[in-house]
Amino acid sequence: MSPLTVLVLLIKAVSFAVLGCIAYLVINPVNRWKYRHIPGPCYRAIFGNLPEFRKYGSHEFMVACRAKYGPVFKLWFGHRVWVVVCDPDLGKRVNYKCLNRPQIGDALIRGPVTRPENKGLFFTRDDVWRMVHRVWQPAFYADSVHACAPLMSDTSRRLVTRLQGLAGEGRPVDLWREVGNLTMAIVGTAAYGIDFHTFDADSATQQQPAASSTSVKLPLAAAVAAAAAAGAPSKAAQAAAAASHLPRSMHSGLAAAHVDVGQRAVGAQLVSSAQTLFASMGGTSGSIYQMAALLLPDSCRPLVAWAAHTFPDARFTAVMNARATVSSASMQLVQQFKQRQQQQEDASASGDAGLGGNAAPGGSGRVSRSGGAIAPGSFLGLLLAARGGTDGHGLSDLQMIMQANTFTLAGYETTANALAFSLWCISTHPEAEARLLQEAAAAAQPFHAYSRDMEQQFPYTCAVVSEALRLYPPGATTIREVPPAGRPLQLGGYAVAPGSSVFVASYVMQRDPELWPRAGEFLPERWLPGNEHLAAKNAAAYLPFGSGARMCIGYRFALQEVRLGLLELLSQFHFEVQWELMVPPPPQPHQQQQQQQGVEGGAEAGDKQQQQQQQRGSRALRTANGFTLSPVGGIWVKLEPRVPEVQPAV
Numbered sequence: 001m002s003p004l005t006v007l008v009l010l011i012k013a014v015s016f017a018v019l020g021c022i023a024y025l026v027i028n029p030v031n032r033w034k035y036r037h038i039p040g041p042c043y044r045a046i047f048g049n050l051p052e053f054r055k056y057g058s059h060e061f062m063v064a065c066r067a068k069y070g071p072v073f074k075l076w077f078g079h080r081v082w083v084v085v086c087d088p089d090l091g092k093r094v095n096y097k098c099l100n101r102p103q104i105g106d107a108l109i110r111g112p113v114t115r116p117e118n119k120g121l122f123f124t125r126d127d128v129w130r131m132v133h134r135v136w137q138p139a140f141y142a143d144s145v146h147a148c149a150p151l152m153s154d155t156s157r158r159l160v161t162r163l164q165g166l167a168g169e170g171r172p173v174d175l176w177r178e179v180g181n182l183t184m185a186i187v188g189t190a191a192y193g194i195d196f197h198t199f200d201a202d203s204a205t206q207q208q209p210a211a212s213s214t215s216v217k218l219p220l221a222a223a224v225a226a227a228a229a230a231g232a233p234s235k236a237a238q239a240a241a242a243a244s245h246l247p248r249s250m251h252s253g254l255a256a257a258h259v260d261v262g263q264r265a266v267g268a269q270l271v272s273s274a275q276t277l278f279a280s281m282g283g284t285s286g287s288i289y290q291m292a293a294l295l296l297p298d299s300c301r302p303l304v305a306w307a308a309h310t311f312p313d314a315r316f317t318a319v320m321n322a323r324a325t326v327s328s329a330s331m332q333l334v335q336q337f338k339q340r341q342q343q344q345e346d347a348s349a350s351g352d353a354g355l356g357g358n359a360a361p362g363g364s365g366r367v368s369r370s371g372g373a374i375a376p377g378s379f380l381g382l383l384l385a386a387r388g389g390t391d392g393h394g395l396s397d398l399q400m401i402m403q404a405n406t407f408t409l410a411g412y413e414t415t416a417n418a419l420a421f422s423l424w425c426i427s428t429h430p431e432a433e434a435r436l437l438q439e440a441a442a443a444a445q446p447f448h449a450y451s452r453d454m455e456q457q458f459p460y461t462c463a464v465v466s467e468a469l470r471l472y473p474p475g476a477t478t479i480r481e482v483p484p485a486g487r488p489l490q491l492g493g494y495a496v497a498p499g500s501s502v503f504v505a506s507y508v509m510q511r512d513p514e515l516w517p518r519a520g521e522f523l524p525e526r527w528l529p530g531n532e533h534l535a536a537k538n539a540a541a542y543l544p545f546g547s548g549a550r551m552c553i554g555y556r557f558a559l560q561e562v563r564l565g566l567l568e569l570l571s572q573f574h575f576e577v578q579w580e581l582m583v584p585p586p587p588q589p590h591q592q593q594q595q596q597q598g599v600e601g602g603a604e605a606g607d608k609q610q611q612q613q614q615q616r617g618s619r620a621l622r623t624a625n626g627f628t629l630s631p632v633g634g635i636w637v638k639l640e641p642r643v644p645e646v647q648p649a650v
């Protein structure tokens with residue numbers, strides 16, 4: 001056969017494969033047949049419902065679908081199907097019956113981190129999950145969490161000091177960003193006993209958004225440049241990587257994004273990396289390669305991954321840099337921790353009591369347990385002390401790094417969003433603010449002294465947080481996979497096939513007017529005794545932390561952090577929302593339907609809200625489509641320091 005004939009044949013084969021692929025995606029026969037019995041919007045070739053997700057936001061679109069198709073429906077994520085559940089009892093059934101989550105978000109990642117035993121707790125499965133979950137648990141026992149309370153309050157007061165400085169300058173401040181610095185700082189001290197310097201590093205990079213911008217502002221370029229400048233070919237990073245027996249494939253990436261956990265810039269780098277990673281997981285705002293991996297059949301993924309790594313675009317580079325930055329920080333934390341522990345062991349063997357462990361505020365470095373609880377700063381010690389790893393000899397370095405990555409990311413993002421949403425709700429409801437301040441002013445001791453009985457001492461503050469988590473749940477859906485080897489899962493009369501991805505739509509249920517009286521209103525009172533008429537008609541309709549075995553392991557930690565942060569910040573400042581800087585909300589597909597249905601309190605509440613919004617310049621809070629629910633473009637406020645009489649007792 002002549003070379004020309006081979007070439008022609010090759011071109012024909014490739015054209016045939018491409019056309020076949022397009023025809024398959026346009027018709028999508030397998031999934032359309034497999035899920036034909038479940039209601040939902042029609043399949044639209046190749047993109048499915050992604051255009052609607054972009055236009056309305058995925059959660060708002062789900063609200064509209066719930067109204068149209070009932071409590072169980074399907075959505076098209078490209079050619080893939082999500083089964084969405086919006087009924088409390090069915091949601092509970094899903095969360096309790098299915099243990100694993102589908103492996104989303106790592107289609108383009110290569111190397112050993114994709115192996116099941118090397119996942120962080122969130123994405124581990126089956127027996128590996130059981131083992132890793134057991135290792136994590138003591139960090140979140142009630143006593144461990146209470147031990148972190150003074151640290152959480154102290155760190156909140158460091159933010160207060162920073163905000164006092166900014167208030168003097170008189171310019172608007174992005175509260176979301178500021179509380180992000182706070183939660184990352186608390187991760188550093190509470191988990192690792194390290195000061196990440198989040199309050200020092202980024203004051204110069206605070207930017208004001210254009211009012212019309214819909215993208216989240218990230219100081220990414222600065223962070224990446226700083227990371228590269230800090231250690232591109234850093235010998236320290238390479239030595240650390242080599243010493244930790246990490247797979248070679250991780251070395252170059254980590255060295256390129258080397259950060260120094262002892263340096264001032266690390267906090268800002270971690271915060272911006274975490275923001276990049278969460279924003280990229282939304283599915284509709286990633287790089288072209290992420291979009292291609294999402295839209296093309298699974299069999300094309302290796303090819304897409306190869307192309308992404310060989311010819312990366314700017315967004316893919318940003319995501320890979322962000323992953324490497326977080327992993328580099330975790331790797332150093334692990335290495336430093338091991339070195340310190342070795343020094344302590346050597347010192348105690350030689351009778352020298354002078355080495356005091358971590359230089360952490362409150363951190364001991366060792367896993368000092370009392371009654372099962374661990375001291376602040378000892379999360380790594382917990383991981384290191386773990387026995388019963390997959391090889392029977394504890395967690396490997398890579399497994400430890402992946403757990404540290406998970407703690408850093410999960411501990412930062414959702415809690416920052418929860419605190420930002422709580423502050424937003426309070427700042428737009430003066431009557432609630434007054435009541436919370438009254439409660440704060442009545443405290444006879446520092447707020448953290450009440451960490452064991454926050455609900456008795458600060459019932460209204462706790463109610464504010466619960467209500468903010470109802471309206472704005474940072475984890476807006478829980479995700480499960482129907483066991484691939486089992487039988488179909490019966491959900492409200494529909495058999496959902498093994499291996500399907502099921503989303504329990506917390507956001508939709510927590511705003512459902514059939515489940516909550518005056519669902520659209522911010523009413524902290526509904527969480528107080530005597531207001532049962534405002535409570536949920538089904539307790540399972542409230543799941544900001546999920547439910548079942550895979551519910552949020554950090555919920556106690558997060559609630560304590562948000563409640564203390566709220567008290568510390570609000571007792572010092574009133575936050576005046578700068579409406580002209582806020583990103584306007586998109587059109588709401590369900591508003592018209594809700595009004596037509598005349599749901600209980602809906603019309604009245606709708607009118608009232610509309611009036612209030614008009615008074616405030618017709619702006620509501622726009623939330624992002626990402627992996628978590630977050631405010632788009634931040635929450636812009638002017639800081640108004642309070643008069644002294646409402647300051648907390650010290």
Ligand code: HEM
Pocket residue numbers: 095121122123133406407408410411412414415418473474475476477478479543544545546547548549550551552553554555557558559562
């Ligand atoms: C207000 C803050 C937080 C919210 C709203 C939140 C929400 C959630 C939700 C909805 C889930 C999924 C639950 C499910 O699928 O049933 C989850 C899981 C998880 N969360 Fe949180 N979370 C918060 C704070 C934290 C913190 C501070 C940590 C600590 C590091 C953390 C670590 C995790 C982990 C590791 C998982 C996976 C647990 C597992 O699969 O076993 N979260 N969280």
